Amino acid sequence: MKTNNGVIAPSKQWINFFGNIQIKPRGICKPYVSSTSGSIYFRETVSQYQELIANAAREDRKIRAYGGSWSLSESAVCNDYMVNTIETNNINVGLSADDSVAKHPDQLVLTQCGARIRDLHDRLGNKGLALPTTGASEGQTIAGAVSTGTHGSAFNVGAMSDYVVAIHLLTASGSVWLERANDPISTQKLRDELGVSQFLQDDELFAAALVSFGSFGIIHAFVLRCVPQYKLRVFAADWKYEDLEANIMKPDFPNLKQKLKLASDLGELFHFEVIVNPYTQHAYLRYMDKVPHDTDPRSPGPDKWSMTGLLSALNVLSDGVHGLPQRELGRVIGKNIRDMLPLDQRSFVDLPQNIFGPTKKRIDMDRAVVDGYSTEIGLHPSDLGRFFHIAFDVAKKTSFNGAYALRYVKQTRATLGWTLFEPVTAVIETPMTATQGAKDALRELWRRLRESKIPHTFHWGQCLPVRPIAAEDARLGDAELAAARNQVLAQYQHTGRLARWKAARKKLLPDESARRMFSNKLTEALDLGVYE
Numbered sequence: 001m002k003t004n005n006g007v008i009a010p011s012k013q014w015i016n017f018f019g020n021i022q023i024k025p026r027g028i029c030k031p032y033v034s035s036t037s038g039s040i041y042f043r044e045t046v047s048q049y050q051e052l053i054a055n056a057a058r059e060d061r062k063i064r065a066y067g068g069s070w071s072l073s074e075s076a077v078c079n080d081y082m083v084n085t086i087e088t089n090n091i092n093v094g095l096s097a098d099d100s101v102a103k104h105p106d107q108l109v110l111t112q113c114g115a116r117i118r119d120l121h122d123r124l125g126n127k128g129l130a131l132p133t134t135g136a137s138e139g140q141t142i143a144g145a146v147s148t149g150t151h152g153s154a155f156n157v158g159a160m161s162d163y164v165v166a167i168h169l170l171t172a173s174g175s176v177w178l179e180r181a182n183d184p185i186s187t188q189k190l191r192d193e194l195g196v197s198q199f200l201q202d203d204e205l206f207a208a209a210l211v212s213f214g215s216f217g218i219i220h221a222f223v224l225r226c227v228p229q230y231k232l233r234v235f236a237a238d239w240k241y242e243d244l245e246a247n248i249m250k251p252d253f254p255n256l257k258q259k260l261k262l263a264s265d266l267g268e269l270f271h272f273e274v275i276v277n278p279y280t281q282h283a284y285l286r287y288m289d290k291v292p293h294d295t296d297p298r299s300p301g302p303d304k305w306s307m308t309g310l311l312s313a314l315n316v317l318s319d320g321v322h323g324l325p326q327r328e329l330g331r332v333i334g335k336n337i338r339d340m341l342p343l344d345q346r347s348f349v350d351l352p353q354n355i356f357g358p359t360k361k362r363i364d365m366d367r368a369v370v371d372g373y374s375t376e377i378g379l380h381p382s383d384l385g386r387f388f389h390i391a392f393d394v395a396k397k398t399s400f401n402g403a404y405a406l407r408y409v410k411q412t413r414a415t416l417g418w419t420l421f422e423p424v425t426a427v428i429e430t431p432m433t434a435t436q437g438a439k440d441a442l443r444e445l446w447r448r449l450r451e452s453k454i455p456h457t458f459h460w461g462q463c464l465p466v467r468p469i470a471a472e473d474a475r476l477g478d479a480e481l482a483a484a485r486n487q488v489l490a491q492y493q494h495t496g497r498l499a500r501w502k503a504a505r506k507k508l509l510p511d512e513s514a515r516r517m518f519s520n521k522l523t524e525a526l527d528l529g530v531y532e
């Protein structure tokens with residue numbers, strides 16, 4: 001089907017980056033990209049998206065935007081119309097005083113939803129700016145990354161949603177511009193150029209829309225508050241987990257240098273992460289300080305330490321790993337982690353994008369070379385001891401065959417942001433190759449965590465215990481599904497965040513049909529879809 005402004009391709013199989021989600025929606029829509037530029041281009045794009053939304057409304061069907069399709073959860077898919085945003089990727093670096101009332105408009109960046117993190121790095125770098133933090137990779141789109149609470153480990157910065165200062169959102173009833181009341185950003189001129197029909201300065205709505213995984217409408221653009229360009233200096237160290245435990249449970253970042261005997265020339269600690277090999281209980285530290293942008297790059301580091309890097313390393317082994325005695329498994333995993341770290345050098349210096357890229361070879365952004373799984377759990381650092389006790393046992397008793405990666409994220413301002421613990425959330429990721437054993441190990445980890453009563457949350461873009469379109473979930477009993485649902489939502493319920501998010505969504509989308517349009521099986525299974 002062809003609308004005036006966009007194409008709705010006939011139904012075809014859609015598959016995500018890591019290959020764990022496949023769906024055949026009614027249609028995959030892709031707005032035309034016109035050759036015009038400037039404000040006409042922005043307005044044209046907006047009208048294309050509005051036409052797609054109006055078409056879904058006429059047919060009373062669901063519609064959901066997706067970006068890089070890097071999420072491992074079912075957040076980005078629906079059975080009706082899925083919208084491919086990847087070519088909606090214009091980036092306007094540095095606003096003028098005509099466009100913004102903010103103090104430093106030159107550090108504000110207007111970016112369309114589908115801009116990849118890699119492209120943002122490049123465009124910002126050309127103008128001497130940088131993103132305050134990113135995840136450990138660069139293939140996500142800005143809207144996809146923000147919408148699931150993507151983060152890095154710059155523990156004083158927060159998640160990527162925490163540097164968004166304005167949201168341009170398209171719904172069935174209009175073109176909405178959202179800002180915080182106490183941080184005004186846009187001028188009427190900018191809003192007119194973007195065809196905004198509703199201007200809202202509302203802190204509660206803004207915080208709710210930030211991490212909303214497609215449920216508030218289609219995000220056309222964000223304004224980001226960026227920082228002057230910088231480089232990072234990367235160091236690594238090798239510890240026994242038990243010797244590190246007290247310090248990771250009570251991370252005293254200003255004094256970690258002395259407590260953990262970090263490099264003597266380290267400046268102010270900026271980034272801190274730990275990867276734990278459960279089979280040897282070794283803990284590998286990667287930590288960084290910020291250095292001026294004109295610092296000479298020093299020896300390019302080893303291959304990047306990222307989820308894809310680690311997965312590829314583990315996958316090379318995966319066939320051989322099966323059936324290996326655990327001591328041998330631990331040795332092999334340890335070697336692969338060490339190969340990705342500058343353990344044998346003092347340090348190296350590089351731009352963030354060269355450190356947090358997927359691998360030395362730039363990868364295919366659409367499909368991973370290796371199918372994978374990963375879940376990411378948020379908890380209070382003081383619960384890390386109890387967490388690792390469970391995690392080591394799960395690794396021992398299942399075919400987990402992977403490692404646990406720990407990072408820290410400052411408490412987020414987004415209502416459903418999952419890095420909600422104060423003052424920082426400890427986040428643990430489990431990159432694994434896609435085997436039945438890995439899947440069973442994940443289920444076991446979730447079950448043990450649930451029983452432990454350790455307060456925890458889940459990354460909305462990684463594997464979740466609730467997977468309504470996965471065939472095996474259909475075989476789970478009602479009680480098990482209810483327990484999994486409660487596990488995902490418990491922290492938002494206890495803190496009142498869930499009620500606030502639902503109220504904000506109802507305020508923005510007062511009609512039940514509008515709320516239904518922007519829901520999907522996942523949000524319905526979690527009772528975040530249509531409610532009265």
Ligand SMILES: Cc1cc2nc3c(=O)[nH]c(=O)nc-3n(C[C@H](O)[C@H](O)[C@H](O)COP(=O)(O)OP(=O)(O)OC[C@H]3O[C@@H](n4cnc5c(N)ncnc54)[C@H](O)[C@@H]3O)c2cc1C
Pocket residue numbers: 017018064065066067068069070071072075076077085113114134135136137139140141142143144145146147148149150151152212213214215217218219220307308459460461462
């Ligand atoms: C190799 C790899 C490395 C990763 N590393 C990290 C990491 O270091 N840190 C971390 O926190 N996470 C990490 N992740 C998870 C990843 O950051 C998230 O899954 C992120 O959401 C993916 O972005 P995307 O552009 O692919 O979004 P998608 O997966 O396409 O979509 C994510 C969500 O955003 C919504 N969405 C997308 N575009 C729009 C729009 N225009 N309007 C409204 N809603 C929209 C979708 O509906 C969906 O709910 C990693 C994932 C992979 C595969």
